[in-house]
Amino acid sequence: MEKNYLFRAWYYFRMGWSTYFAFIFAAINTLTVTYFLAIENYPQLSNIFPTFFQYVIIISGIGIPILIGAGYLHYKKTSAFKAEADINIEANPHWRRMLSNTDLLLSSHLNFINIISKISNQEKLSDDDLKELSKLRESLKQQIDKNTIFCKCSWHLYSNI
Secondary structure (H helix, E strand, O other), rough: OOOOOHHHHHHHHHHHHHHHHHHHHHHHHHHHHHHHHHHOOOHHHHHHHOOHHHHHHHHHHHHHHHHHHHHHHHHHHOOHHHHHHHHHHHHHHHHHHHHHHHHHHHHHHHHHHHHHHEEEEEEEEHHHHHHHHHHHHHHHHHHHHHHHHHHHOOOOOOOOO
């Protein structure tokens, strides 16, 4: 597989920027702006947060658990993350391909286990078993053919199957 180092560097830069730098910068900016433009100008709030350092500690102590809870809800209790995963699979042909390959492989393994069980019990394979094997063989062949066509541009792993 050919690696395009320029685009890889660009991707890593964007991930570092958006995940770490922009997050930290936004947090510092939000705390600074809210304290020096809002808290200092209202005596009632200045009594609660007498210094910027105390403001950061109190807001962090309240905000971090709330944000952890929001992240937990996003991944575990709402349909938001499932929708994101669905969109990623729909939009990314590589992930879509892995999903269909996995589906086919699981059904193949199940059929092979059934046939091995019959053979180990010295049972004869029925016509239905042979038809099922033939269908499975055809499905695998179609999948390999599709994969070879699909992968000529980027994924050379499958073209040698």
